[in-house]
Amino acid sequence: MARIAYVNGRYQDMRDACVNIEDRGYQFADGVYEVCEVRGGRIVDMPRHLARLQRSLGELRIAMPMPLSALQVVLHEVVRRNRVSYGIVYLQISRGVARRDHAFPVKPVQPSIVVTARTISLAKGEDSAARGIKVITVPENRWPRVDIKSIALLPNVLAKQAAREQGAYEAWYVDSDGFVTEGSSSNAWIVTQDGRVVTRSAEFGILAGITRSVLIETLAALQIRFEERPFTPSEALQAKEAFVTASSQIVMPVVAIDGQAIGDGTPGNIAKRLREQFHRFSAFS
Ligand code: PMP
Numbered sequence: 001m002a003r004i005a006y007v008n009g010r011y012q013d014m015r016d017a018c019v020n021i022e023d024r025g026y027q028f029a030d031g032v033y034e035v036c037e038v039r040g041g042r043i044v045d046m047p048r049h050l051a052r053l054q055r056s057l058g059e060l061r062i063a064m065p066m067p068l069s070a071l072q073v074v075l076h077e078v079v080r081r082n083r084v085s086y087g088i089v090y091l092q093i094s095r096g097v098a099r100r101d102h103a104f105p106v107k108p109v110q111p112s113i114v115v116t117a118r119t120i121s122l123a124k125g126e127d128s129a130a131r132g133i134k135v136i137t138v139p140e141n142r143w144p145r146v147d148i149k150s151i152a153l154l155p156n157v158l159a160k161q162a163a164r165e166q167g168a169y170e171a172w173y174v175d176s177d178g179f180v181t182e183g184s185s186s187n188a189w190i191v192t193q194d195g196r197v198v199t200r201s202a203e204f205g206i207l208a209g210i211t212r213s214v215l216i217e218t219l220a221a222l223q224i225r226f227e228e229r230p231f232t233p234s235e236a237l238q239a240k241e242a243f244v245t246a247s248s249q250i251v252m253p254v255v256a257i258d259g260q261a262i263g264d265g266t267p268g269n270i271a272k273r274l275r276e277q278f279h280r281f282s283a284f285s
Pocket residue numbers: 035182183184185186187206207208209210211212245246247248
């Protein structure tokens with residue numbers, strides 16, 4: 001089956017879909033993106049993703065290329081046309097096409113928009129969750145505006161590659177104060193020996209993950225103690241459990257950091273429970 005993308009107003013076979021070589025997304029990574037989970041053909045927590053998208057666009061002074069209601073229709077349509085039951089829908093908006101010059105185009109241009117969707121193996125995800133993933137730590141080397149979900153992901157690409165080359169799945173950034181900020185494509189969490197779930201504040205230094213925000217509500221509903229504060233890799237190594245969150249991974253247990261096992265080196269009970277319970281607290285549309 002041909003994969004279909006939505007590109008600037010048209011649904012196209014992905015093999016034919018293309019963007020202009022002077023698109024500022026291509027030239028400068030001058031754009032933003034969102035990734036939503038798709039479950040049972042429905043989009044998970046879409047309103048929160050769209051609110052974050054609007055915020056990212058606003059911070060970069062890129063106009064929203066279409067009304068939100070139309071964008072929701074496009075997201076659903078791309079999921080439907082690709083027959084995705086379980087997977088992700090990806091949305092990218094760039095500042096648009098203009099002759100190459102770092103400063104914003106003087107005459108406003110229409111932002112470019114691309115939406116794709118793909119199926120992910122539910123079984124593979126469950127299998128990784130059952131085994132747990134390994135993470136490595138890397139020095140934080142990203143710009144300070146990581147609250148903007150920008151398509152400029154070179155440090156994230158390099159960190160993820162370093163993880164892969166060391167037999168790990170994710171890399172956790174560690175800031176100059178020695179605290180874990182987040183993963184290259186996920187938020188980082190630990191569970192202390194006395195059962196408190198800890199993640200750092202999203203006020204600064206991390207992306208305000210949608211999964212993170214829903215999980216904080218899940219913790220409250222399940223009456224699991226929660227602490228919003230930074231932690232170090234050594235605290236994480238002493239922790240009972242660790243896990244990461246992202247829309248494409250939900251709650252993914254972490255079983256080792258830099259080659260050292262966390263707890264008994266198997267996925268923790270709280271992470272497993274949160275993974276099972278998560279979708280009770282998320283919104284489907
Ligand atoms: N931090 C970073 C750097 C990410 O790329 C992601 C995934 N987009 C997250 C955190 C998790 O965000 P979300 O739960 O919204 O997918």
